[in-house]
Structure formats: C-alpha cells, structure tokens
Amino acid sequence: MTSDLLRLTVLGSATPYPDVDNPCSGYLVSAGGTRVWVDAGTGTLAQLRRYVGLDELDAIWISHLHADHTADLLTAYYGALYADVRLPAPVPLYGPPGIAGRLADFLTNTATRSPVESAFAVHELHDGHRAQVGALTLTSRSVAHGLPAFAVRIEGAGASLVYSGDTAPCAALTALAEGCDVLLCEADSPGAPASGEQVHHTPEDAGETARAARAGRLVVTHVGPSLTPEQAVSRAAARYRGPVEYAAPGAVFVVR
Numbered sequence: 001m002t003s004d005l006l007r008l009t010v011l012g013s014a015t016p017y018p019d020v021d022n023p024c025s026g027y028l029v030s031a032g033g034t035r036v037w038v039d040a041g042t043g044t045l046a047q048l049r050r051y052v053g054l055d056e057l058d059a060i061w062i063s064h065l066h067a068d069h070t071a072d073l074l075t076a077y078y079g080a081l082y083a084d085v086r087l088p089a090p091v092p093l094y095g096p097p098g099i100a101g102r103l104a105d106f107l108t109n110t111a112t113r114s115p116v117e118s119a120f121a122v123h124e125l126h127d128g129h130r131a132q133v134g135a136l137t138l139t140s141r142s143v144a145h146g147l148p149a150f151a152v153r154i155e156g157a158g159a160s161l162v163y164s165g166d167t168a169p170c171a172a173l174t175a176l177a178e179g180c181d182v183l184l185c186e187a188d189s190p191g192a193p194a195s196g197e198q199v200h201h202t203p204e205d206a207g208e209t210a211r212a213a214r215a216g217r218l219v220v221t222h223v224g225p226s227l228t229p230e231q232a233v234s235r236a237a238a239r240y241r242g243p244v245e246y247a248a249p250g251a252v253f254v255v256r
Contacts, residue, residue, distance in 0.1 A: 006031040006159040006255040008184065011047040013221040013247040015188060016068050018043040022249045024068040025222055031156040034058045034134030038163060045072040054085045059133045062095035063165030064149035065102055077107060080119035093120035094131060094138065096148040125150050141176045143167035146199045151176055159255040166222065168198040169205045177213035182255045184247065185209055186222035187232045203232040207239030221247035
C-alpha cells in the first residue's frame with residue numbers, strides 16, 4: 001500500500017468496547033511507504049493485517065493507556081515474538097509515560113519480566129514531543145483526559161492530519177490542529193457532564209474545535225454508544241461549516 005499521498009485508514013472507532021462490525025480505536029496512517037499504527041484498540045490488529053504486517057510497520061503511536069486504545073498491543077507482542085513474524089528490529093512505540101511497565105505488568109507470568117523491549121522500542125511522549133518516522137513527522141501535545149493523554153499532528157506528502165486522541169476541548173488541541181487539512185476528533189459524549197471534570201468532546205465541541213483551528217475537514221470518531229454516527233455528524237456540522245464525515249470502520253481518507 002505504497003502511495004505518495006497521506007492516507008488515513010480507519011481500523012476501528014468504537015468505544016468503550018468493540019461492536020460486532022467495529023473494533024475500538026485504531027488507525028493506519030501512511031504516506032511515501034511509511035506506515036504508522038495509531039492507537040491499538042481491541043480488534044484493530046486483525047484489521048491492520050489486511051493492509052500491513054507487524055514487521056512492515058515503521059512505528060506505533062498510542063494516545064493514552066485506556067484499554068480501548070491499547071489492548072491489541074498485548075497480542076501484537078505475542079505476534080512479534082512468538083509467531084510467524086520476524087521483526088528486523090523492535091518496532092518503535094511512542095506512548096505515554098509508563099507504557100512499557102504497563103505492558104510488562106500484564107504480560108509477565110513468572111518471576112522474570114517479559115521482554116517487552118524485544119518487541120517494541122519504547123519512546124515516552126511528552127508535551128511537544130516530535131519524531132521523524134520515515135516520510136512522516138509526528139508532533140504530540142498533552143491534552144485533557146484526566147490522565148496522561150496526547151493528541152498528534154502527522155505531516156507528510158505536503159498535507160497534515162491531527163488526531164485528538166481522547167480529550168475534552170482544550171487550547172493545546174486547538175493549537176496543534178491550527179490550519180490542518182483533516183482533524184480526526186473524538187465525539188464521545190452526548191453532553192457535557194453536570195458535575196466533575198469533562199474528559200471528552202461532544203459533537204458540538206468537535207465542531208467548535210475544528211472551526212477554531214480552521215481545519216479543512218472534520219472526521220468525527222470515538223462516537224459513544226448513546227449517539228449514532230448520523231447524530232454526531234449532524235450536531236458537529238451545526239458548529240462547523242466545513243465538510244464533516246464519520247470515521248466508519250474500513251473507511252480510507254486521502255488527506256490533502
């Protein structure tokens with residue numbers, strides 16, 4: 001799947017657990033032969049393998065450590081070390097602080113710690129983290145999800161994609177998304193909480209973030225079970241005049 005264009009392939013967008021035909025959050029971002037698995041929610045590894053093998057990935061990027069964004073890293077570890085995959089080197093894994101320990105805690109079954117780093121070359125994210133992965137530049141910002149969480153701007157082939165991860169509306173996300181070609185933004189919540197900290201976007205919030213950032217196009221994802229995709233798109237479009245689409249599983253968006 002080599003292309004000079006920046007492409008976003010939706011592996012899954014369900015939350016908080018997979019639907020029958022929709023895995024949890026996961027995306028394949030590619031351009032110029034570079035391929036990055038962005039979030040590894042439940043069920044996304046099987047869909048990823050339709051397009052690319054684990055040994056063909058250039059990197060994995062993880063927004064935060066909730067299971068609906070990370071669970072398939074566990075089986076990816078088994079695939080990388082104990083199956084038919086032959087990694088030329090550990091796959092670069094960009095994720096929140098503590099990601100290696102979290103994986104090892106789950107995968108270790110004896111007194112000897114599982115060799116997580118044999119499968120993944122771990123790089124911990126911080127606010128403003130920047131990485132060059134082949135033809136793609138990844139810039140990460142800390143966002144507001146009640147735990148260490150990040151959004152990412154991916155630039156390549158003369159285009160830019162911003163993925164919100166999970167977050168409430170925040171200035172860091174708006175700044176990161178300034179002028180991007182496509183904003184892939186969560187729209188989890190039907191409304192803001194009556195009390196307590198807000199940790200997700202509503203569809204209206206997604207529209208407002210896209211409008212404030214002057215994004216060229218909005219793709220809503222991570223739509224919660226109390227909303228339909230059609231409702232999320234319609235409500236987001238009430239706050240943003242540009243094109244609004246839904247991150248349906250299997251959808252491919254050319255970013256330009």
